[in-house]
Amino acid sequence: MxxxxxxxxxxxxxxxxxxxxxxxxxxxxxxxxxxxxxxxxxxxxxxxxxxxxxxxxxxxxxxxxxxxxxxxxxxxxxxxxxxxxxxVSPKALTSMPEQPTAAPVWAAAHSGPRSAPLRLPAHGVVGDGLIDLGPDGVAAVAEVSTVSFALRTPEEQDALVATFGRWLNSLSGPAQILLRAQRVDLAPTINQLVEGAGALAHPALTTAAHEHASFLADLSARHDLLRRQVLLIIREPADGGQDAAAARALRRVEEAARLLPTCGVTVQLLSAEATGAVLASCFDPAAPPLRADQLAEAGEVITRGEHQ
Structure with a gap:
């Protein structure tokens, strides 16, 4: 039964x-x-x-x-x-339990703003999911799916933990698992529903499409919609040159893509465009994703009023 x-x-x-x-x-x-x-x-x-x-x-x-x-x-x-x-908790910019020491004299702030180029550790995106870190090497960025751990039986949970532990033990260099919360913009989906409603085969389907578009518009107006993204960042030093570092980083991503699917998750290397969008969103996580024409080119100086 x-x-x-x-x-x-x-x-x-x-x-x-x-x-x-x-x-x-x-x-x-x-x-x-x-x-x-x-x-x-x-x-x-x-x-x-x-x-x-x-x-x-x-x-x-x-x-x-x-x-x-x-x-x-x-x-x-x-x-x-x-x-x-x-x-009631203390407001500090450090997780150290003890009181941090005072900043050195040379680090004291000077009066008056100073305009200067913003030097970032990332020099640019050199390939699919590869970030050029200059003398610090290369970082590969891959998107990882999630798995519902709570729905698994205790035996399945033990197997998932053991498989994940084997991947951790196989790491030969630095790796980071980053969980990001992104705002979801339903405007493209709503526009697609409204534009395609007239081409549906039955008037009832057209009505249903308009009602669903209205529901999504109301949902987007009343709530801050978020989606969770899990990123795997593999970093390799510049030993042997950038090409060698890129090859090692890609090889480690491929190893993760072979081992982690046994946990029920998939590993997909990000494209150059997706990697650039991730880097751009880090400067303003609460803002909606920028379009491709709003992103600055490599080496382009960004001034006020441009690429907002």
């Missing part, structure tokens, strides 16, 4: 215990109710019932909002707790 089980899209969401509420929500609502009950037992006989109800209403509303409210997809109580930790 087999059973059909519905699995939610968000497998990390909390289980709903009673009446569609999670254990965390029930704890907040129960705590709010207990607080009001104890307050009524203490002061209920001393003050008028209407006065007590007027004072208890904001507390009950705050508890209800704290239990069911959400901000940017995060439960409101967790959002407020994270904001509180941010406010």
């Amino acid at each position: 087999s059973w059909s089980v519905r699995i939610p899209a968000d497998i990390e969401q909390d289980d709903r215990i009673v009446g569609g509420f999670t254990a965390r929500q029930l704890a907040i609502l129960g705590g709010t109710g207990a607080l009001l009950y104890v307050a009524y037992l203490i002061a209920g006989e001393r003050i008028d019932l209407l006065v007590f109800a007027a004072g208890a209403l904001p507390i009950a509303a705050a508890g209800l909002l704290l239990a069911i409210g959400r901000r940017d997809g995060v439960a409101l109580d967790r959002y407020l707790l994270a904001a509180l930790r941010h406010l």
Whole structure:
């Protein structure tokens, strides 16, 4: 006998215990109710019932909002707790636990702005997914897919961890796994739906296309849509020249592409255009991706008002 089980899209969401509420929500609502009950037992006989109800209403509303409210997809109580930790935590530009030493005298800031070319460690994109680092060598950038670890059985999880560990042990040089959150622009998809709706074979399909375009437009207007991108960066020093470093970096990416698919993920070397877009987005992660005609050419000086 087999059973059909519905699995939610968000497998990390909390289980709903009673009446569609999670254990965390029930704890907040129960705590709010207990607080009001104890307050009524203490002061209920001393003050008028209407006065007590007027004072208890904001507390009950705050508890209800704290239990069911959400901000940017995060439960409101967790959002407020994270904001509180941010406010009380020390604001430092270093993760060192001890107090950092003062900057040397020669590093003191000088008054007045100074215009100068911005020297970056990346000299340019020399090939598919290859970044020229000058005397520091070459870096290869590849995009890696993801795998749902929580949906796997314990045996499958052990196998995934073991395979990933074998890849880590096989590394012969520096490697970085970078997780990026990118804004999603639905405007091209919406325009494509609207433009192609008139060519559909049935009026019902045309209506459905327009309704879906309206849904996507409303979704894009009400939410900050993000997508997650996982990048694998392989770096090789310039020993033996840039060509030799590029060959070693590509070979290490090919090794990762052979080993990691056994974990259920794929490794795809980025094209030169995609690598340039990644580098450009690092300067303003919150901005939408730049078009190809908005990117500066190699060696071109960017002035104010150009290539925004």
